[in-house]
Amino acid sequence: MTKTVAIIGGGVAGLETAKQLNSLGYSVKLFEKTNTLGGHVAKWDRLFPNKRHASEVVSSLTLSQGNTQTLTETTVHSIKRENQGFVISANSSNHEADAVVLATGFELFPAEKKEEYGYGLFENVITSADLEQMFKKHGKPVMASGHKPVRIAFIHCVGSRDEKVNRPYCSKVCCVTAVKQAIEVKEALPNSEVFCFYMDLRTFGPGYEDLYKEAQSKGVTFIRGRLSESSEIEGGRVLIKAEDTLASTPLKMSVDIVVLMVGMSPLRSTNKLATDLGLSINADGFIAATDLHTNPTGTATNGVFVAGACTGPNNITDTVNAAKATALDVHNYLSR
Amino acid sequence: MNYYHHFVIPFTAGLLFLVIVVAAKWIGWIKNLDAEQKGLIKRNIFGKASLHATWEVITESLLHRRIFQKNFLLGYMHMSLAFGWFLLIVMGNLETRFFTHGQMNPPYVPIFFEFFEHDLSTLRYKEIFTFVMDFLLLFVLSGVALAYMKRATSKPLGMKKATKHAFIDKLALTSLWLIFPLRLAAESVTAGLYDSGGFFTRWLGEAIVSLPGADMLYYPLWWAYSISLGLFFISVPFTRYMHIPTETLLIFLRKYGIREKNEHTSYTQVELNACSRCGICIDSCQLSSELGISNSQSTYFLKSLRDKKTTDYLTETCMLCGRCDFACPVGIENSTIRLNQRRETPASAINFGYVPTIEASKGKIAFFAGCMGQLTPSVTKATLTLFNAAGVEYTHIDKDATICCGRPLQVNGEESAAKELAQKNKQLIEGTGAQALVTTCPICARIFAESYGLSIPVYHHTQFLYQLAASGQLKLTPTSNLITYHDPCELGRGLGIYEEPRELLKFAGNLVEVKSSKTDSLCCGGSLAITSINQQQRSQIAIKTLESIGANDVDFVATACPLCKKTFTAASDENAILDVSEILVKACTNSRQSLKPEQKQRTKETSTVN
Ligand SMILES: Cc1cc2nc3c(=O)[nH]c(=O)nc-3n(C[C@H](O)[C@H](O)[C@H](O)COP(=O)(O)OP(=O)(O)OC[C@H]3O[C@@H](n4cnc5c(N)ncnc54)[C@H](O)[C@@H]3O)c2cc1C
Ligand code: SF4
Ligand code: SF4
Ligand code: SF4
Numbered sequence: 001m002t003k004t005v006a007i008i009g010g011g012v013a014g015l016e017t018a019k020q021l022n023s024l025g026y027s028v029k030l031f032e033k034t035n036t037l038g039g040h041v042a043k044w045d046r047l048f049p050n051k052r053h054a055s056e057v058v059s060s061l062t063l064s065q066g067n068t069q070t071l072t073e074t075t076v077h078s079i080k081r082e083n084q085g086f087v088i089s090a091n092s093s094n095h096e097a098d099a100v101v102l103a104t105g106f107e108l109f110p111a112e113k114k115e116e117y118g119y120g121l122f123e124n125v126i127t128s129a130d131l132e133q134m135f136k137k138h139g140k141p142v143m144a145s146g147h148k149p150v151r152i153a154f155i156h157c158v159g160s161r162d163e164k165v166n167r168p169y170c171s172k173v174c175c176v177t178a179v180k181q182a183i184e185v186k187e188a189l190p191n192s193e194v195f196c197f198y199m200d201l202r203t204f205g206p207g208y209e210d211l212y213k214e215a216q217s218k219g220v221t222f223i224r225g226r227l228s229e230s231s232e233i234e235g236g237r238v239l240i241k242a243e244d245t246l247a248s249t250p251l252k253m254s255v256d257i258v259v260l261m262v263g264m265s266p267l268r269s270t271n272k273l274a275t276d277l278g279l280s281i282n283a284d285g286f287i288a289a290t291d292l293h294t295n296p297t298g299t300a301t302n303g304v305f306v307a308g309a310c311t312g313p314n315n316i317t318d319t320v321n322a323a324k325a326t327a328l329d330v331h332n333y334l335s336r
Numbered sequence: 337m338n339y340y341h342h343f344v345i346p347f348t349a350g351l352l353f354l355v356i357v358v359a360a361k362w363i364g365w366i367k368n369l370d371a372e373q374k375g376l377i378k379r380n381i382f383g384k385a386s387l388h389a390t391w392e393v394i395t396e397s398l399l400h401r402r403i404f405q406k407n408f409l410l411g412y413m414h415m416s417l418a419f420g421w422f423l424l425i426v427m428g429n430l431e432t433r434f435f436t437h438g439q440m441n442p443p444y445v446p447i448f449f450e451f452f453e454h455d456l457s458t459l460r461y462k463e464i465f466t467f468v469m470d471f472l473l474l475f476v477l478s479g480v481a482l483a484y485m486k487r488a489t490s491k492p493l494g495m496k497k498a499t500k501h502a503f504i505d506k507l508a509l510t511s512l513w514l515i516f517p518l519r520l521a522a523e524s525v526t527a528g529l530y531d532s533g534g535f536f537t538r539w540l541g542e543a544i545v546s547l548p549g550a551d552m553l554y555y556p557l558w559w560a561y562s563i564s565l566g567l568f569f570i571s572v573p574f575t576r577y578m579h580i581p582t583e584t585l586l587i588f589l590r591k592y593g594i595r596e597k598n599e600h601t602s603y604t605q606v607e608l609n610a611c612s613r614c615g616i617c618i619d620s621c622q623l624s625s626e627l628g629i630s631n632s633q634s635t636y637f638l639k640s641l642r643d644k645k646t647t648d649y650l651t652e653t654c655m656l657c658g659r660c661d662f663a664c665p666v667g668i669e670n671s672t673i674r675l676n677q678r679r680e681t682p683a684s685a686i687n688f689g690y691v692p693t694i695e696a697s698k699g700k701i702a703f704f705a706g707c708m709g710q711l712t713p714s715v716t717k718a719t720l721t722l723f724n725a726a727g728v729e730y731t732h733i734d735k736d737a738t739i740c741c742g743r744p745l746q747v748n749g750e751e752s753a754a755k756e757l758a759q760k761n762k763q764l765i766e767g768t769g770a771q772a773l774v775t776t777c778p779i780c781a782r783i784f785a786e787s788y789g790l791s792i793p794v795y796h797h798t799q800f801l802y803q804l805a806a807s808g809q810l811k812l813t814p815t816s817n818l819i820t821y822h823d824p825c826e827l828g829r830g831l832g833i834y835e836e837p838r839e840l841l842k843f844a845g846n847l848v849e850v851k852s853s854k855t856d857s858l859c860c861g862g863s864l865a866i867t868s869i870n871q872q873q874r875s876q877i878a879i880k881t882l883e884s885i886g887a888n889d890v891d892f893v894a895t896a897c898p899l900c901k902k903t904f905t906a907a908s909d910e911n912a913i914l915d916v917s918e919i920l921v922k923a924c925t926n927s928r929q930s931l932k933p934e935q936k937q938r939t940k941e942t943s944t945v946n
Contacts, residue, residue: 113905116711163871165906229710231735268909 002027003334006088006097008076008273011039013308014103015061016320018068020327026334028068029097031090033075037062039105040309041316045135048173048180048315049207057316078276086303099303099330102273102287103323106264106309109159109167116229117158117260124149124236125258127158128177135181140188141257144236149192149256152185153240154178155227156198160263160313169284171263171313175201176208178261182220183211194220195253197227197242205315225251230258264313277301286312297326305329339452343559344444350566351443357573358581361609365585368602373594380592389591393584398422402665406616409482416479418580424472431465447565450523450537451558454530470534473523476516483513508571514564522557529554582609583666596672598751598787599679607668608642611635617670620663622655622859626877627869629653634660634670641677651677655863656747658829662855675865678749688756694737694764701730701800702770702792704761704784706777707740708898715776715898718917719797725926726810731768739764741780743826746787747865754783762788774800776917778827778897779864785831796827798896798916802836805843805920813925817845818890821916822881822904823857824897837896837916844923845892850885858884860895862903871906878907887911894919 005021007014010032018030036042038058047054076090079100088095111119111127118125123144126134134141143149156178160171175198182194196215201222203209216222223244230240238258244251266285274280274287279299282288287306290298297305307326308319366377380386395401398419404411428446433439435453445452456462520537521544527533528541529551544550572578586606594603617634624630632653640646656671664670703723705716716732723730739761742754765773765788773790775781776797784794804810819841827833834854841847852858861869861877882904887893893913895901904913 110909113909115714115902115905118713121714121717164902166871166875229713231710231713 003098004029004096005099005101005330005334006031006086006095007101007103008079008088009039009103009105009308009310010037010070010072011103011105011308012041012057012061012316013105013310013319013323014039014101015065016323017101017103017307017327017330019061019064019066020324021330022066022068024327024331026330029095030068030070031074031076031088032070032072035073037070037072043129044132046180046184048176049205049211051180076273079273080276099305099334100277101305101307101326101330102270102310103307104267104270104273104310106313107267109165109262109265111158111260111262113165114158114162114260117155117227117258118230118232118238119260122230122232122236122238124238124256125230125260127260127262128174128181129262131181131259135184141185143256147256148189151193151255152195152257152259153253153255154182154194154196154259154261156196156261157226158260158262159265161199167263167265167284169313170202172202172204173313173315174261174263176203176205176211178259179203179208179211179215181259182215183218186215186218186220195255196220196222197225198222199224199226205317223251264309267310270310277304279304282312284312286310297322297329303333339441339445341448341451341558343555343562344448345562346566347447347562348442348444350569354569354572361573362585365602365606369594370601373601373603376593377589385591385593386588389588392587392591396587396665397580397583400665403614406665413479413482413486416475417483420472420476420479424469424476427465427468427472431459431469434461434465435459448558448562450526450533454526454532456532466534470536473516473520474536477520480513480516504571504574505576508568508575508577511564511568511571512577515561515568518557518561518564521553522561525550525553525557576611576613578609579612579666582606583612586610586666590667596669596676598676600673600676604673604676607673608638610666611638611668612666613639614665616663616665617660620659622657622659622861622877622880623653623869626880627873634664634668634674637674638668638670641673646677648681651681652866653868654866655859656865657825657859657863659856659859662829675747675749678747679751680749682749682751682753688753691739691757691760693760694734694739700771701728702765702768702773703730703732704734704765704773704775704780705732705738706734706775706780707738708777708779708902709734710738712898712901712915715901715915715917718915718921719776719801721921722801722804722810722917722924725924726804728804730774731770733764733768741777741783743779743783744864746783748867758783758788762790765790765792772800776898776915778824778831779899782826782830796831796833796896798837798840799833801917801920802840805840810920811925812843812920812923814843815845815923817892817919817922818848819845819892819894819919820848820850820885820887820890821853822860822885822893822895822900823854824895824900825857825859825863827896828857829855837894840916840920841894844919848886848890852884860900860903861907862899864899874903875907878903882908882911892919
């Protein structure tokens with residue numbers, strides 16, 4: 001009898017796991033709470049490091065699903081162990097499965113929590129995710145009034161590496177995202193002035209450092225210092241205050257748009273599923289892996305596996321790699 | 337009649353010693369009060385204040401009303417010991433007076449009266465006296481029994497650390513606990529031998545003397561009783577029992593209007609000595625209940641200061657939240673004493689001379705958002721939106737740049753640095769010619785009100801908005817939202833503002849009142865007065881506080897301090913935490929026209945709407 005695997009989350013992690021398990025001959029049910037597949041990646045315009053369109057990645061993953069049964073607009077509320085398998089309640093029906101993969105991903109740091117930055121208060125303070133939407137819609141950033149911005153500031157580490165909002169960890173992808181977006185702004189609006197306020201630049205992946213060099217050569221100014229606060233001035237422009245820690249001087253600057261590089265936060269609703277299943281949560285609030293080095297996709301509960309950003313901030317490459325590893329783990333488990 | 341026996345010497349000597357030492361201390365303390373404090377005594381000593389003080393001595397020092405409110409058994413224990421003993425002394429004196437027809441007797445006579453007089457047949461109301469004396473003795477003994485029990489189940493506080501007072505503390509405790517059992521034994525044996533005593537001592541005495549050789553106990557027991565009294569009296573000035581006489585003095589001084597100042601005075605000595613080391617302050621402290629830091633609370637701090645052995649750790653490990661001030665049954669101003677101790681040892685000579693002064697334009701109301709206001713722009717925005725709606729003429733004096741009010745420095749003992757900043761802000765405030773100062777930050781409001789010496793009134797925005805709402809200038813229509821309110825430490829216990837925020841919230845929705853509120857409210861954990869706890873520990877405190885105010889059962893958690901708002905927001909992703917002003921904006925029904933966001937008038941420094 002064909003064994004069934006339930007995959008919770010239709011982001012790149014879920015899609016890749018589904019694809020692999022499907023080709024291994026399992027019956028796969030993929031649960032996705034929104035009406036589209038692709039998770040966060042579906043919301044991005046172009047991807048670092050090569051500025052490829054995100055839609056390409058999503059469609060290549062969705063098109064290779066084979067027999068996967070995808071259930072969109074289906075939110076998994078609880079998962080219970082029963083006999084040798086699991087009962088998954090989603091919307092108001094129950095589904096049975098022999099193994100479960102959590103690929104529920106992350107949520108964007110709610111930037112309103114960093115109230116001093118003015119998100120939700122000042123109309124021209126936006127997040128990196130909002131900027132992706134602008135690129136998708138208009139191909140360039142625009143002010144709330146519809147005007148063309150002349151000065152844009154990117155603020156790194158918003159909701160990451162910040163004890164004051166209980167997010168002490170680095171979100172990994174936002175430095176390179178800021179660099180990528182800064183280049184895109186420069187390309188779309190060559191006369192604009194672009195600033196990046198960073199603590200230190202973490203461009204860890206292949207091609208990332210090249211992107212940084214490209215940004216510098218395109219005239220993006222990098223200022224080492226954290227934003228302390230912003231306020232709104234005439235015309236909806238934003239006055240930002242920071243300290244240039246290399247020059248050791250306080251700094252005030254008025255800009256047209258402030259882009260907050262929001263971090264990747266643990267998805268709160270995942271915690272309930274995790275506790276239902278007896279999984280542990282690590283200090284940063286993500287699902288804890290059994291062994292960071294040798295078993296990053298296994299969990300403390302037999303038959304439950306994890307993949308992707310629900311275990312911590314990751315780029316697409318690492319997410320997809322984890323998904324492949326998870327699929328193999330599931331296969332080993334089910335063919336014991 | 338002349339009553340005397342050698343065994344009265346230990347008691348009499350002890351009593352004499354105690355009276356002399358306590359008198360000398362009282363005189364010393366009173367003499368060292370400053371001129372203003374002495375003036376308060378002179379002005380009030382022959383007035384109603386003394387009557388009120390006497391009443392408080394009765395309700396607190398004797399009846400221990402406040403401890404009763406905390407815990408019935410603990411209250412009963414204290415009351416039976418203090419009030420019972422007091423009544424025994426009073427009744428004993430009356431009995432002796434009656435018997436000797438008003439004759440003046442040395443103090444030991446009523447204490448040992450059962451020894452001196454066996455035949456009370458000529459005593460008027462003899463039955464009543466003997467009954468009452470026995471009854472009172474049993475009453476006191478029930479308290480002693482509870483004290484034994486407390487000792488067995490929960491170590492009395494302050495006995496844990498064996499300082500050099502350990503011996504004298506033990507001596508005091510042992511003699512105190514022996515006094516009443518010995519009195520019972522001595523009186524019973526006497527009653528048994530001479531057929532005297534009341535219902536209980538006679539019954540017990542007959543049982544005892546029926547045992548062979550019991551009559552030999554007669555003199556030794558009276559000696560032992562006298563010695564235990566004497567030892568206890570002698571140990572009082574060196575132990576925590578000094579709190580008994582000192583609390584009385586404290587109550588009087590306080591009723592005369594004397595309080596802690598911004599430095600230690602000899603009144604501080606009175607407060608230090610009035611601490612009974614009951615330990616109630618430990619339970620009230622969230623550092624202890626949430627973080628397990630249980631060695632820095634007021635009881636320990638006061639003792640260390642009294643022994644002149646305080647440490648930086650004790651001085652600094654406190655949020656100055658003020659909870660223990662209100663929990664303390666003696667009413668000691670714990671956090672003020674701690675703050676003053678910080679003032680004695682400023683960390684360094686921080687100099688703020690370089691900070692440029694700011695000038696602001698004129699306006700009837702000067703609005704100050706402060707540093708925390710810069711970090712919570714939505715609170716400022718909401719408040720100014722309401723001002724605009726109500727047609728308030730204001731000037732936002734720290735819109736472009738703000739100078740710290742100095743309170744964060746002040747709570748860390750940096751008084752002179754704080755003064756420097758205060759001077760600059762005072763110039764700014766007075767330069768506006770405003771008639772009142774309004775701030776959204778209770779931290780600023782506190783130092784403005786207490787230390788700036790401004791010539792205009794200072795209002796927290798909830799007070800000011802309440803006036804606007806009560807007069808109808810600000811129109812609010814309640815929404816169906818359920819709201820719980822968190823009292824900020826600086827606003828509530830600090831400035832005594834509890835009602836205005838609540839009344840405002842009632843105008844705006846359904847206020848849910850919680851158990852730990854007002855003087856008993858918990859600290860959010862964000863306190864600026866402690867630097868040794870980390871963000872995670874602060875969040876731990878915040879989560880518990882949110883729980884205690886039922887944050888999960890309401891739509892909004894309201895607070896009236898930007899620091900509380902930030903601390904809660906950092907700790908919890910689940911709750912919507914808003915300033916009172918932000919909630920009011922949702923309920924404001926002044927004409928939409930006037931509700932335009934404040935930024936639209938920003939080009940003009942002073943805004944006039946309507
Ligand atoms: C601003 C930004 C830009 C980025 N740009 C890039 C880039 O250019 N290149 C790159 O390599 N990486 C980029 N990343 C990282 C990338 O987005 C992540 O690696 C990727 O989204 C992780 O995929 P995931 O499937 O694990 O999680 P997600 O994308 O979060 O997907 C999880 C899915 O699970 C669903 N789900 C959650 N809970 C449930 C439930 N209970 N029931 C049903 N469904 C549920 C969600 O709706 C979601 O669709 C970027 C990240 C950010 C924040
Ligand atoms: S990747 Fe860069 S911006 Fe993101 S959290 Fe790390 S250091 Fe900050
Ligand atoms: S400070 Fe007050 S509460 Fe604390 S031990 Fe002393 S008397 Fe008790
Ligand atoms: S003031 Fe607050 S923090 Fe300090 S000892 Fe008292 S209860 Fe504890």
